[in-house]
Amino acid sequence: QSVLTQPPSVSGAPGQRVTISCTGGRSNIGALFDIHWYQKLPETAPRLIISGDTHRPSGVPDRFSGSRSGTSASLAITGLQAEDEADYYCQSYDSSLSRWVFGEGTRLTV
Amino acid sequence: QVQLQESDPGLVKPSQTLSLTCSVSGGSITSGSYFWSWIRQPAGRGLEWMGHIYYFGSSTYNPFLKSRITISMDTAKNQFSLHLTSVTAADTGMYYCARLVAGTAGWFDPWGQGTLVTVSS
Numbered sequence: 373q374s375v376l377t378q379p380p381s382v383s384g385a386p387g388q389r390v391t392i393s394c395t396g397g398r399s400n401i402g403a404l405f406d407i408h409w410y411q412k413l414p415e416t417a418p419r420l421i422i423s424g425d426t427h428r429p430s431g432v433p434d435r436f437s438g439s440r441s442g443t444s445a446s447l448a449i450t451g452l453q454a455e456d457e458a459d460y461y462c463q464s465y466d467s468s469l470s471r472w473v474f475g476e477g478t479r480l481t482v
Numbered sequence: 483q484v485q486l487q488e489s490d491p492g493l494v495k496p497s498q499t500l501s502l503t504c505s506v507s508g509g510s511i512t513s514g515s516y517f518w519s520w521i522r523q524p525a526g527r528g529l530e531w532m533g534h535i536y537y538f539g540s541s542t543y544n545p546f547l548k549s550r551i552t553i554s555m556d557t558a559k560n561q562f563s564l565h566l567t568s569v570t571a572a573d574t575g576m577y578y579c580a581r582l583v584a585g586t587a588g589w590f591d592p593w594g595q596g597t598l599v600t601v602s603s
Contacts, residue, residue, distance in 0.1 A: 406589070417595045417596055418578070418580075419593075423583075424589075461528070463590070471531055471544050472582070472590075473531070
């Protein structure tokens with residue numbers, strides 16, 4: 373299994389707020405390596421939506437926000453819309469494994 | 483803007499070598515401090531970083547794959563390639579090329595659309 377743990381699924385009604393957690397350990401998130409988040413819609417490539425823990429690339433709505441604390445990070449989505457229904461992945465670097473690592477992904481249902 | 487596109491290998495037989503090429507448009511693979519990467523998603527599993535090649539040609543690989551993987555680049559064609567030897571059914575899945583920005587602390591952006599690799603006899 374992945375070194376970054378995400379819940380398999382979350383859901384929310386349109387307009388609501390949801391959070392997706394990403395829990396790691398001392399050799400990745402706890403070692404202060406940056407956390408990044410991706411959105412993957414069916415049949416499309418993953419899209420970067422948060423880089424460097426909290427930064428939104430150009431074109432990403434401000435409904436998406438990232439945070440971190442200790443060995444965990446979170447992605448929050450406010451004002452849920454039907455188009456947000458997708459898989460979301462967190463990503464960081466692990467110094468013990470010497471590789472870039474991803475969470476298993478969380479399926480968001482709106 | 484930079485765009486990436488994977489080649490389509492189709493069906494690969496067990497024990498053979500998987501070869502994929504990523505064509506980069508909208509920018510040169512030798513410009514900037516980027517790492518040109520391969521990431522896969524085996525069937526039913528999460529995303530796995532496989533390795534990358536730095537813009538001046540040195541490669542780094544996932545230790546789990548190190549004995550089977552080679553990543554190379556063709557600067558004249560603005561492409562980089564993946565070769566994975568001795569494939570098994572466990573190598574079946576979606577394969578993506580992507581650009582790693584900012585090294586160890588970095589993120590992958592953009593990504594190619596992905597190509598499905600099936601290992602079967």
